[in-house]
Amino acid sequence: MSLVDDARAVRENAHVPYSGFKVGAAIRAASGTVYKGCNVENVAYPEGTCAEAGAIAAMVAGGDLQIAEIAVIADSPKPVSPCGGCRQKLAEFGAPDTRVTLATMDGEEMSTTVGELLPGVFDKDYMSRV
Template identity: 50%
Template sequence: SGVNVENAAYPQGWCAEASAIAAMVSSGETEIYELAVMAESDEICTPCGGCRQKIREFASEDLKIFCFGPDGLKATYTLGELLPYSFGPEHLS
């Protein structure tokens, strides 16, 4: 799991997804199987573009991303829907 860390110098903040990925990697894990995004907003909240690419480094385009709000599950997407035509680790070989 991870948390959002806001900073007055916006590029220096950490999204919850990046925090969770860092914790995952430091514990020896190398793959994301499912991902849940929780937000206090009533609007659907999805990972930002930078986090979508970070997630792609550790997951396939079929990864399910569950988006939750205060009242529960609001939407479910695949990573491929949120990041079409992505560039992943398999493109580096």
């Protein structure tokens, strides 16, 4: 099973009673373990959780801290891109050259990297005087 297939499968578990927009994400950690997440909406917007954030939380809870690869999928007309907050979260655990596959339910895929998604990332170097 590919990482996109893992993201597609977990997408079905999304809790989206308000938008109806299901998103799935799957992360392969540096250890090789795959962690999955789906978006979870809440009536008290914006208290929901993005699929990417859920997969990252599962990865950290599983004891891994390095993303080797990630796939994100949604039923959208073009490959779905992570929101700004999730781009920053991906940059926290993935190197700039970490592969990101963005996909649609119709099979269209786009490959990019964490660095391409978030140029000018705010990283730990800014905290060097703290």
